[in-house]
Amino acid sequence: MSVFVIGGTGFIGHRVVRLLAQRGEMVTCMDINPGAHSFADLGAQVSSVRGDVTQFDDVMAQMTKARPERVINLSYFIGSDHAPHVAMKLNILGMDNCFEAARLLNVKHTMYASSLAVNGKQTHYGNRPVTETDEVHGEYQYAKHKIVNEWQAQDYTEKFGMLITGIRPANVTGPDKVRGSVDHVNIITEPARGNPISFPFKDAMRSPIHVDDIAEVFARVLMSEKPQYRIYNSGGTGISLGEIADIVGGYLPGAGISFDKDTGGKEASGNYLIDNARLVREFGVQYRPYHERVLQIINDVRRDKGLPPLR
Numbered sequence: 001m002s003v004f005v006i007g008g009t010g011f012i013g014h015r016v017v018r019l020l021a022q023r024g025e026m027v028t029c030m031d032i033n034p035g036a037h038s039f040a041d042l043g044a045q046v047s048s049v050r051g052d053v054t055q056f057d058d059v060m061a062q063m064t065k066a067r068p069e070r071v072i073n074l075s076y077f078i079g080s081d082h083a084p085h086v087a088m089k090l091n092i093l094g095m096d097n098c099f100e101a102a103r104l105l106n107v108k109h110t111m112y113a114s115s116l117a118v119n120g121k122q123t124h125y126g127n128r129p130v131t132e133t134d135e136v137h138g139e140y141q142y143a144k145h146k147i148v149n150e151w152q153a154q155d156y157t158e159k160f161g162m163l164i165t166g167i168r169p170a171n172v173t174g175p176d177k178v179r180g181s182v183d184h185v186n187i188i189t190e191p192a193r194g195n196p197i198s199f200p201f202k203d204a205m206r207s208p209i210h211v212d213d214i215a216e217v218f219a220r221v222l223m224s225e226k227p228q229y230r231i232y233n234s235g236g237t238g239i240s241l242g243e244i245a246d247i248v249g250g251y252l253p254g255a256g257i258s259f260d261k262d263t264g265g266k267e268a269s270g271n272y273l274i275d276n277a278r279l280v281r282e283f284g285v286q287y288r289p290y291h292e293r294v295l296q297i298i299n300d301v302r303r304d305k306g307l308p309p310l311r
């Protein structure tokens with residue numbers, strides 16, 4: 001089966017491409033930066049092409065060539081500091097180009113990444129897990145654009161009967177994450193490199209999910225026949241930076257992690273209590289325990305430094 005992945009050389013994207021290839025799919029990866037990840041080891045199963053999702057002609061030309069049955073768009077600007085015109089082009093127009101091309105080419109299932117950012121701060125909901133049916137409170141550029149993407153997907157679905165599914169990933173973590181929220185990554189990778197690191201608030205809350213887990217979620221939902229819902233929370237592990245520091249310290253005694261203040265971060269934290277019952281019930285996803293993922297990330301860093309793994 002032909003699958004088309006936009007943004008396929010990115011942090012999450014290249015893992016999704018590899019999982020799809022492992023499942024035997026023929027994958028076309030379109031990215032503005034195809035050189036960022038090589039799929040040469042996968043031979044003819046993965047074609048990597050350069051294309052700009054903001055250019056409708058690029059999307060149509062490459063998708064027409066690939067004739068995909070399934071499409072996923074993972075291209076995006078991470079963060080909210082981008083110039084409005086530039087961000088709008090990639091995040092809103094790019095997403096629309098993907099949906100419109102999928103419509104014209106009768107793609108069976110289209111997927112995209114939304115984000116837990118649509119929910120905004122946890123304080124909007126109190127001390128309870130947030131579901132997909134809760135009202136969204138996202139305040140910044142990135143969150144607002146994701147909210148528009150979700151609306152656009154619904155509009156295409158209602159007007160054209162398309163099958164479009166979104167996932168709201170939590171704080172995706174992995175050794176090579178460099179864009180967006182990275183405190184929950186650096187608190188592991190910097191001590192693993194032997195570097196001290198400091199953060200403003202010990203009680204700042206995050207909801208990490210390992211990149212291997214979210215890639216599996218995207219692959220599984222994309223290849224399913226007909227998801228029951230149009231949007232799914234990925235869920236993650238609701239945890240404070242202080243608690244992550246304790247886990248890291250358990251593996252790396254003397255890890256130089258410090259905090260300016262013990263309290264003051266929780267109130268300002270984004271959504272970290274997330275209900276992912278939809279995804280678990282329908283797709284049977286199970287994430288590896290978070291502390292095992294912390295050890296995996298430490299050992300990824302150690303491997304890159306030529307050090308033996310910790311057990």
Ligand SMILES: NC(=O)c1ccc[n+]([C@@H]2O[C@H](COP(=O)([O-])OP(=O)(O)OC[C@H]3O[C@@H](n4cnc5c(N)ncnc54)[C@H](O)[C@@H]3O)[C@@H](O)[C@H]2O)c1
Nearest residue numbers: 007009010011012031032033052053075076113115169172
């Ligand atoms: N990483 C996270 O923590 C996280 C959390 C929630 C949601 N998400 C969402 O998941 C998706 C993937 O995130 P990621 O972390 O892999 O991001 P990433 O920045 O690593 O990957 C994005 C990819 O899109 C490509 N791209 C950028 N502009 C393009 C263009 N004009 N045309 C074609 N390709 C272009 C980039 O080259 C890159 O390979 C995004 O939609 C992101 O918002 C990520």
